[in-house]
Amino acid sequence: MERVRAGLMERTYLEAISDGLRVALAEDDRVMLLGEDIGAFGGAFKVTAGLQQEFGADRVFDMPISEEAIIGGAVGAAIVGMRPVCEMQFADFVSCAFDQLVNVAGKLHYRLGLAAPIVVRLPSGGGVGGGPYHSQNPEAWFMHAPGLKVVAPSSAADAKGLLLAAISDPNPVIFLEHKYLYRRIRGEVPDGHYETPLSAQTVREGEDLVVMAYGAMVHAALEAAESIPEASVRVLDLRSLVPLDERAILDAVHDCAKVVIVDEANYTCAAGAQVASLIAQRGYEDLDGPVVRVATPDVPIPFAPALEQAVLPGAASIAAACRELLAY
C-alpha cells in the first residue's frame, strides 16, 4: 500500500535516498544512523550530507572502522526499540559484518521471537571503475541467509519508498543502492512519507519476451528492449529479492513465454539462478524456450574500463540474448 503525500520533486536516485533518511529521522526518533564518515562529512557518497547538522550528533553517528560492531550494535539498539540505519561505506565491506548479519540479525526472530528492525544500506555495483573491491553485488549471499529481507531499487521514487518501507519493517533489511545510479538517474519523487511495496513492478509492457532485472540492470534492460522495436519486450523490475515476488515472475512468464534474467552479480548462485530455478519448476509449462540468463561471469570485477565493460552485462549483451531467444 503506497501512501503518498502532497508534492513531487525531481530528484536524483541519491537525493531520493537522502530525502528518505531525512523523512525517517524527522518523523521517528527511534531512527538513528550509523556509519563511517557519515556525520559532518556526509558519507563517502554524500548521501547523509547535512543530516548530522540537521538532526544532531546523537542521531547520526560517525563510527569507528568496525563493521561487525556497527551491525551488532545496531541489532542491540534495535531489540530495545531503536530503528538503526547502517551505512557500509561500500557494499563490499559488508563481508566484514557477514557473521553479525547472517548469524545474529537473521536468525534472531525465528530462534528467540525477537525482531531486529535494522536497515543496512549497501552502496553497491560496478560500472564506475571501482575494481574488485568497490564494485561487488553481494545480494545473493543474503538471499541465502534466512531471516534477512533484501531490496534493490532501480528508480529514484522506489529508492526512497523502499528505504522508508525498510525502516518501517520489523525485520533486518539489506538495502542495495546502486552507485552507478546515484547521480545518473533522476525522477519524480513524492515528498514526505510513502512506502513502496516489496514486490515486483512491470516497467515496460510487452508480450513476446520478458526481461527480469533489478537495480542498475533494469536500465540496461530497458535500453535493450528499446533497441528491439520489432518485438514487444516486457521489463519486470524485481525490486525486492527477499521476499521474491514469485507471483509476478510466474505471471510474466505466463504472459510472455520467453524470459531473460539479468544479474550484475557473478553468475553462479546469483539471484537470477533462483529466479530461473523458480521458473523452470513452476513456470515450466508456460515456457516457450530456454530460460536465458545474462550475468557477470565468475570473475572479480576488473579495474580497467575495457575489462570491466567486458564482464558486466549491458544493453548490448541483453539485447543479443533477447534477439537470440526471440528467434527460438
Next chain:
Amino acid sequence: MERVRAGLMERTYLEAISDGLRVALAEDDRVMLLGEDIGAFGGAFKVTAGLQQEFGADRVFDMPISEEAIIGGAVGAAIVGMRPVCEMQFADFVSCAFDQLVNVAGKLHYRLGLAAPIVVRLPSGGGVGGGPYHSQNPEAWFMHAPGLKVVAPSSAADAKGLLLAAISDPNPVIFLEHKYLYRRIRGEVPDGHYETPLSAQTVREGEDLVVMAYGAMVHAALEAAESIPEASVRVLDLRSLVPLDERAILDAVHDCAKVVIVDEANYTCAAGAQVASLIAQRGYEDLDGPVVRVATPDVPIPFAPALEQAVLPGAASIAAACRELLAY
C-alpha cells in the same frame, strides 16, 4: 586422473579424512594443519586425533579462536610456499572468516597472479540435532565468490580422494565434510595417495529420471531411488560444486529428461538453484517436465528432532518429488 596405490581398507568417512590428512602430512612437509583444539585433543570430531602426536606441534597447530586470522594466516603461509589445511570447528563458524575467504583468498590469483593453496575443512550439515548454529550448509555463499573451489564428498573414498586433490590444488578449496556421514558411512578406501577428480559421478544408473545431489543428500537420494522399483532412477553425485561438472549434468538430463535436484542447504540461491538454472538454459530441449528442486526451506535449522526432520529433505520427500515428476 586417479592414482591408486596398493591396498584397500574399510574406513568410515571420518577415518578416510583422517587418513587423507595423515598421508598429506607424511608426504609433503609444506602441509600444516591449523584449527581450534585440533592438536592433542584431536578436534571436536576427532578427525585430527593422533596427528599432532605423530607429526609434531610444528605441523599441527592449536589456534586461538580467531577464524579470520586462521584463514588469513593460512593464506600468508600459502603464498610463501606452505600448504595449510584449516579446520573450522563447525562449518557454521566460517561466517566469521568470510571476509578473508571471499576478499583475500578468492581474489588473490586474479588480481595479483598469486596462488593461495589453502584448504578449509568445514564439518557441515544437519540431521544431528545441532540446531541453528551447528547444522548449516554454507557452500552456496562460496560458490558465489569467484576464485574459490568447493567440493563436497559423499563417500569415504571420495572424502579422502577429494581432500588430497584439494591439498594438491594450487587454489583455495572449501572442503565440505558432512557431520552426519562421519561415522555412519563407511566404505573401501585405498591406502596412500590418490586423488579424486573434481567432477560428478553417477552413483546409480537409471534412465527415467535423474536425481542430482551431493554430500549427505546423495544417500537420501539413493534411498529414494531404491524405494521406487517401478522406475529406473539415476543418481548423480555432483561431488564438486566449483568447478561444477556442467557436462555431466547436461548429459544426465539428456539421458533421463526428468530431473530432481536436492539441496540440504536453504532453498533460495542454493547450489541447486544454479544447477536448475543451468539445465533450464542449456538442457531445456532435453527436458520432459519441470526442473524439480527439493531443498530445506528458508528457515534456520531448528533443534528439536521433530522440527529438524520436518525441514530437511530426506528419502521420503525426494521419493515423493520423483514419483510426482515420473507421473508428469
Next chain:
Amino acid sequence: MLLTRAVEERGLSLYKQGRVTGSFYDGRGQEATAVGATFALAAADPVCPLIRDLGAHIVKGTSPAAILGHYLGRAQGVSHGREGNVHLGDSERGVVGMVSMLPGMMPVAVGMAWAFKLRGEQRCALAFFGDGATSVGDWHEAMNLAGLQRVPAIFVLEHNGYAYSTPSSRQFVVDPLERAAVYGMAGVAVDGNDVEAVFEVTREARERALEGGGPTLIAATTMRMHGHGAHDDASYVPAEELELWAGRDPIEGQAARLRELGVEVEAIAAAVRTEVDAASAEALAMAPPDPAGVLEGVFCEGEARVVGAGAAPWSGFAPA
C-alpha cells in the same frame, strides 16, 4: 546457585538418559559468577549469557521447567524446540539468548547499552564471555566501541583457563584484564567463585555505568569443573588443578558462610530438590513441538517486540 546447579544436574542426567539431543553443556563450578553478576542487575537491565551462565537465566526468573523443557526440545520450553542446549533466552525477562559465534552478543550488548544512554534511561546491559572468546575480532570491536561511546555496559570475563581443550597460554600472552585499560575502561579482578564478591564488583560497575562512568571489564577467575560438553572428559586438565578447584566450590563456600549466619542451608537444598523434581516432571510431560508451525516466524509479521524490562524475582534491586 543451588537451583542452577540442580537444574544443570538434572539436564545432564536427562542427557545421559538419551532424552536430550546433541550435546549438553553446563557451568559446573562457575555458578557464582553468573548468579552473582546477574543478581546485581535491576529487572530492566538485559543480560547476554554465554555457555556457563544458566544461573543468569535462573536469576532473571526463567523457570526450571521452561529450562528443562528447552533442553528436551519441547513446545513449552523457552525456545519451543527451535533452539537447544545453552542457546536459550527469555527476552521478556531481559535475557537475550546467545549465538554460537563467540562472542557475538558483545556488540549487541553494546548496542543495547548505547540505546539506553541515548534515551537517558537508567539501565545497563551485561554480557558474559569466556577467556577463549577474547581472541575473536568481535571482542575487540565491541570493547573499542563501548569505550569510545562510554556506554553503560558491563563485560564479565569468565576466566576458567580453558577454551574447550585449549589452555589460556595458547590463547593469549597477556591476561585480558590488562586489556581493559587500552580501551579506556575500568578493569576489575574478582574471585569468580565467591558469589558475594562477584555481586559487589558488578554492583559497583553498574553504578559507574549509570553515572556515566562508562563500561567495566570484570575478570572473574573460576574453573570449569566439567568437560566442555558432556561428550568431553576433559582429560587434558591436570587432576591437581581440578582437585584444587574442587576445594573452592562456590556453592559449598557460600553454604558455609550462610550457615554461620544461621541460614538453614539444608532446608533450602531440600526445597530446591523438590522444585527441580517437579520441574523435571513438568518438562517431561510437555509435548514436542508441532512440525506444522516449523516455517512460521522466520520474519516478524506484526509489531517488533522489544527486550522486556523483566520481572527479576531474584534481582538485588527493585525493578528500575
Next chain:
Amino acid sequence: MLLTRAVEERGLSLYKQGRVTGSFYDGRGQEATAVGATFALAAADPVCPLIRDLGAHIVKGTSPAAILGHYLGRAQGVSHGREGNVHLGDSERGVVGMVSMLPGMMPVAVGMAWAFKLRGEQRCALAFFGDGATSVGDWHEAMNLAGLQRVPAIFVLEHNGYAYSTPSSRQFVVDPLERAAVYGMAGVAVDGNDVEAVFEVTREARERALEGGGPTLIAATTMRMHGHGAHDDASYVPAEELELWAGRDPIEGQAARLRELGVEVEAIAAAVRTEVDAASAEALAMAPPDPAGVLEGVFCEGEARVVGAGAAPWSGFAPA
C-alpha cells in the same frame, strides 16, 4: 622519497587530466614512513603496503612506468588492468598488494612470518596500516596471533590522526601504541616524517624478529597532507594542523640533512624528474588490456607461484 612523491604527483595529474578512472589516493607527507621502513628490509622480506605506501613499492624496485601504467589501467602496468589505484603489488619483488578491507593483509603478514619461522628462514614480513584500521577485528586477531606465535613480523602503524574524515578521537580512546604490550609485543614510537629514524627502528625490529624476539608494533606519527582521495578536499582538517605539518615535510627535512652532508639534492631531484617524465611517457604509450583475456586466471592452473624473494635494489641490506 623524491621518486615516490614524483610518481604520485604524476599519477595525480594524470587523474586530474581524466586519464585515471575511479579515484586517486596518495601518501603526500607520509613518504618517510613507507620508504624508511621498507628500506630496512632485506630483499627476501615481503611487505604488505597500504594506501599511503607507494614508497614501499618503489623501494622494492617496482618501476615508475609499471606503477603509472597501473594507475592508468594498462596491460603492462603492475596489475595488467585488473587492479587500480593503490591496490597494486609486484609479488615477484616481495610486495603483496593490499585488499580494500582494512587491515586484511595483517593476518596474511602474520602467516608469511610464521612460515619463515617454521622453516627456520632468516626472513621477516612487514605490514603497514593506518590508525583507523586498528578498530577492525582483523587487527586484534592478527596482533594476538603474532604475539602468541612470536612470529618475525613488523607492524607499522601510520598514525596520521585521521581515517578518511574521522579523527582518531572517534576511533579509539587510548593510543594503539599502548596496545602492543597487551599482545606481548614490543611497541616503539617514531617520528614518521624522519626517514632515518623510521629506518632505524625498523632495522631494530627486524633484528629482534630474526633473533626470535617476536613481532614489533612501530607507531609512526605523521600527517596525511592531501585528502583521503583526490575527490576529498579534507576541509575537516583544521588549517593550522596542516600548516604545522607542512613545516615538517619529510622530504624537505631529509634534503636539509643531506645537503649538510654535501649531497647534491637538486641534481637528484632533476634526475628524478627526468626519470618520471620518461616513465610517464612510457606508461601512456602502453596498450590497454585486451578484453579477450578477461576471464583468465581466476584460478591458478599450473604450479603455484610463491611470493618472490625480491630484487630490492634499494634495500639497506644485501639479499638474504
